[in-house]
Amino acid sequence: LTDAIPHHPNPQGKGEKSHGGDFSYVGIDAILEQMRRKAMKQGFELNLMVVGQSGLGKSTLMNTLFKSKVSRNKSVQSNPEERIPKTVEIKSISHDIEEKGVRMKLTVIDTPGFGDQINNENCWQPIMKFINDQYEAYLQEEININRKKRIPDSRVHCCIYFIPPTGHCLRPLDVEFMRRLSKVVNIVPVIAKADTLTLEERDSFKQTIREELRANGIDVYPQKEFDEDAEDRMINDKIREMIPFAVVGSDQEYQVNGKRLLGRKTKWGTIEVENIAHCEFAYLRDLLIRTHMQNIKDITGSIHYETYRVRRLNESNGHVISQTSDHMAVQPKANGQLEEQPGALQANGVAAQHEALSHEM
Amino acid sequence: MGQQKNLDGYVGFASLPNQVYRKSVKRGFEFTLMVVGESGLGKSTLINSLFLTDLYSTEYPGPSHRIKKTVQVEQSKVLIKEGGVQLLLTIVDTPGFGDAVDNSNCWQPIIDHIDSKFEDYLNSESRVNRRQMPDSRIHCCLYFIAPSGHGLKPLDIEFMKRLHEKVNVIPLIAKADTLTPEECQQFKKQIMREIQEHKIKIYEFPETDDEEENRLVKKIKDKLPLAVVGSNTIIEVNGKRVRGRQYPWGVAEVENSDHCDFTILRDMLIRTHMQDLKDVTNNVHYENYRSRKLAAVTYNGVDNNKAKGQLSTNMDTVDGMSPLAQMEEERREHVAKMKKMEMEMEQVFEMKVKEKVQKLKDSEAELQRRHEQMKKNLEAQHKELEEKRRVFEDERSNWELQQRLEQQKMEASRTLEKNKKKGKIF
Numbered sequence: 001l002t003d004a005i006p007h008h009p010n011p012q013g014k015g016e017k018s019h020g021g022d023f024s025y026v027g028i029d030a031i032l033e034q035m036r037r038k039a040m041k042q043g044f045e046l047n048l049m050v051v052g053q054s055g056l057g058k059s060t061l062m063n064t065l066f067k068s069k070v071s072r073n074k075s076v077q078s079n080p081e082e083r084i085p086k087t088v089e090i091k092s093i094s095h096d097i098e099e100k101g102v103r104m105k106l107t108v109i110d111t112p113g114f115g116d117q118i119n120n121e122n123c124w125q126p127i128m129k130f131i132n133d134q135y136e137a138y139l140q141e142e143i144n145i146n147r148k149k150r151i152p153d154s155r156v157h158c159c160i161y162f163i164p165p166t167g168h169c170l171r172p173l174d175v176e177f178m179r180r181l182s183k184v185v186n187i188v189p190v191i192a193k194a195d196t197l198t199l200e201e202r203d204s205f206k207q208t209i210r211e212e213l214r215a216n217g218i219d220v221y222p223q224k225e226f227d228e229d230a231e232d233r234m235i236n237d238k239i240r241e242m243i244p245f246a247v248v249g250s251d252q253e254y255q256v257n258g259k260r261l262l263g264r265k266t267k268w269g270t271i272e273v274e275n276i277a278h279c280e281f282a283y284l285r286d287l288l289i290r291t292h293m294q295n296i297k298d299i300t301g302s303i304h305y306e307t308y309r310v311r312r313l314n315e316s317n318g319h320v321i322s323q324t325s326d327h328m329a330v331q332p333k334a335n336g337q338l339e340e341q342p343g344a345l346q347a348n349g350v351a352a353q354h355e356a357l358s359h360e361m
Numbered sequence: 362m363g364q365q366k367n368l369d370g371y372v373g374f375a376s377l378p379n380q381v382y383r384k385s386v387k388r389g390f391e392f393t394l395m396v397v398g399e400s401g402l403g404k405s406t407l408i409n410s411l412f413l414t415d416l417y418s419t420e421y422p423g424p425s426h427r428i429k430k431t432v433q434v435e436q437s438k439v440l441i442k443e444g445g446v447q448l449l450l451t452i453v454d455t456p457g458f459g460d461a462v463d464n465s466n467c468w469q470p471i472i473d474h475i476d477s478k479f480e481d482y483l484n485s486e487s488r489v490n491r492r493q494m495p496d497s498r499i500h501c502c503l504y505f506i507a508p509s510g511h512g513l514k515p516l517d518i519e520f521m522k523r524l525h526e527k528v529n530v531i532p533l534i535a536k537a538d539t540l541t542p543e544e545c546q547q548f549k550k551q552i553m554r555e556i557q558e559h560k561i562k563i564y565e566f567p568e569t570d571d572e573e574e575n576r577l578v579k580k581i582k583d584k585l586p587l588a589v590v591g592s593n594t595i596i597e598v599n600g601k602r603v604r605g606r607q608y609p610w611g612v613a614e615v616e617n618s619d620h621c622d623f624t625i626l627r628d629m630l631i632r633t634h635m636q637d638l639k640d641v642t643n644n645v646h647y648e649n650y651r652s653r654k655l656a657a658v659t660y661n662g663v664d665n666n667k668a669k670g671q672l673s674t675n676m677d678t679v680d681g682m683s684p685l686a687q688m689e690e691e692r693r694e695h696v697a698k699m700k701k702m703e704m705e706m707e708q709v710f711e712m713k714v715k716e717k718v719q720k721l722k723d724s725e726a727e728l729q730r731r732h733e734q735m736k737k738n739l740e741a742q743h744k745e746l747e748e749k750r751r752v753f754e755d756e757r758s759n760w761e762l763q764q765r766l767e768q769q770k771m772e773a774s775r776t777l778e779k780n781k782k783k784g785k786i787f
């Protein structure tokens with residue numbers, strides 16, 4: 001949580017017993033404990049979408065990220081007609097996983113058939129439609145008169161885009177896809193099967209990709225404009241220097257130096273997946289799960305979803321944008337997440353971004 | 362065939378191969394190699410590794426560094442010498458293949474290029490002065506398959522299906538250092554299965570009589586498609602200098618047959634089968650092209666076949682028909698077509714005649730009808746007139762009668778008057 005400027009001195013929740021003997025201790029920080037307990041009871045939802053040509057290791061990477069078989073079953077023996085669908089399909093698989101008492105409902109959304117045909121024109125459309133449908137479902141639930149206490153969140157929080165390790169530059173398909181989708185969802189580009197690039201090739205490839213993303217105006221996660229303060233910016237800048245992450249996935253364990261590690265064994269050495277000297281899988285995992293998961297969900301909820309909502313409500317009502325932007329300042333709280341942000345500043349910032357985003361659309 | 366005879370002494374024609382050898386060495390060799398595949402699969406690097414030259418260097422960067430909007434076909438020639446033998450190597454590159462969003466027909470420029478090379482050779486063969494016949498036909502096409510580990514992509518299948526009858530296609534698995542040995546095995550099996558399913562005819566290594574060679578050939582066949590890794594950078598491994606790729610977890614050696622099939626490819630392509638590739642191109646692919654082209658062109662009665670004097674015995678094409686026979690066939694077809702057209706025309710004519718006759722009959726009947734009608738009308742009118750006349754006559758006779766009566770009355774009254782006058786006498 002960022003620094004909160006309390007508006008009233010009294011503790012907000014059910015009062016916790018304060019530490020005895022400390023006059024100046026009010027007990028506001030006990031809110032953290034309350035939130036933690038509530039979160040543990042509620043559990044978390046995370047919806048990840050993986051997009052990329054077939055054979056780039058998407059399913060393997062998902063399995064590696066969550067250390068269990070969360071991806072769809074693929075039959076290896078089928079011929080291309082069965083394996084590669086004629087149009088892009090969307091396959092959603094949900095799993096309930098638990099760690100140290102924290103429950104998470106993880107949904108992995110796979111997109112077989114993307115970029116596999118000879119003519120890949122508009123292969124991104126089914127994906128855009130799916131993402132917008134999820135926003136629509138949420139919106140419908142929200143504007144219901146009798147709505148559920150906790151709206152089931154099926155919105156895509158993050159889209160991991162797999163770039164084939166050509167070592168040269170982004171392909172037109174990659175650029176097209178990322179340009180369109182960075183406006184509706186958080187995109188995290190990764191270089192797939194990075195064990196095919198030497199370190200120098202990897203660095204030059206990354207540089208080329210970053211330049212191309214900049215040249216095409218593609219804003220991938222973490223977006224610069226949503227950095228909240230200097231500290232955030234510092235952390236995110238470091239991440240932005242490393243994007244796209246060069247990852248290698250594996251769900252097989254090998255013995256290396258007496259330890260059992262996930263890796264890939266070749267004749268000239270074993271690639272350790274979690275070794276940052278070998279590949280950047282660990283960074284990706286930290287970003288997605290350990291440090292930025294909540295931030296990803298926030299941005300999806302408060303930026304991308306709001307942009308969609310504004311557009312939809314404008315379409316159906318013809319309201320002036322300013323009216324809805326006041327409304328929006330209240331929205332983050334209604335999502336069930338207590339956000340103690342410096343209220344006025346954030347609302348203006350959000351409103352300004354909204355105008356920018358909707359104009360962009 | 363003659364009988365086999367044993368020689369009593371040394372004649373000396375055993376040195377014929379040497380003579381051929383010396384002549385070929387003087388003439389030098391030519392070889393044209395085409396590389397096809399999506400950008401970023403290591404084609405340029407592989408070429409550099411195969412021929413140990415920097416065809417693509419930093420001063421003349423390969424096509425991969427320049428982004429193409431459409432598929433282009435680029436040629437680069439290099440003359441390399443080794444052991445007194447000259448080789449004029451032409452590399453045909455195809456940047457832009459499979460890179461766009463919509464790749465339909467991206468194979469068309471390539472097919473056009475191959476055909477144009479065949480055409481050039483055909484034309485130079487048919488010239489009067491054939492002193493110099495440069496052979497720029499494509500002898501071999503290396504097709505790079507991306508190492509997805511799953512199987513062939515639709516684009517791969519489409520391309521190979523269209524090109525396997527025009528050029529020797531050798532599929533390769535590019536960037537094979539991304540696959541573990543098990544994955545590589547499985548991938549190869551899957552690819553070969555799909556190639557067989559789609560009946561794609563990749564280049565087949567010829568069987569020889571030699572046992573030793575057959576064994577080698579069989580070993581190569583088991584490893585198809587070859588999984589290659591390319592590199593021209595030299596790295597030290599255990600004190601040895603080898604060409605390879607340096608990774609944090611080890612060095613993938615290019616020339617280590619445990620690591621990849623590069624040595625097999627190089628040996629096959631250059632050391633053992635280069636001549637065979639050229640022969641197959643000449644005898645099979647070129648002949649296919651030639652017979653197709655000539656059969657299409659010669660129906661008009663232009664006998665350019667006879668003028669060429671090319672009708673030697675080894676003209677059998679894959680169809681088993683020599684061009685003359687094909688021409689006969691065409692002519693027969695044409696005549697048959699003409700006959701059919703004639704018949705059709707006759708039929709149409711008959712039909713038209715029938716129609717016309719029918720129409721005429723109809724109009725005749727119509728006329729007849731009208732004639733009758735008119736006659737009837739006329740008669741009716743006639744009758745009416747008769748009727749009228751009768752009525753009139755009746756009236757007239759009535760009137761006359763009346764007149765007469767009147768007259769009689771008048772006469773009677775007059776006589777009475779007269780009588781009255783006369784009667785006064787009494």
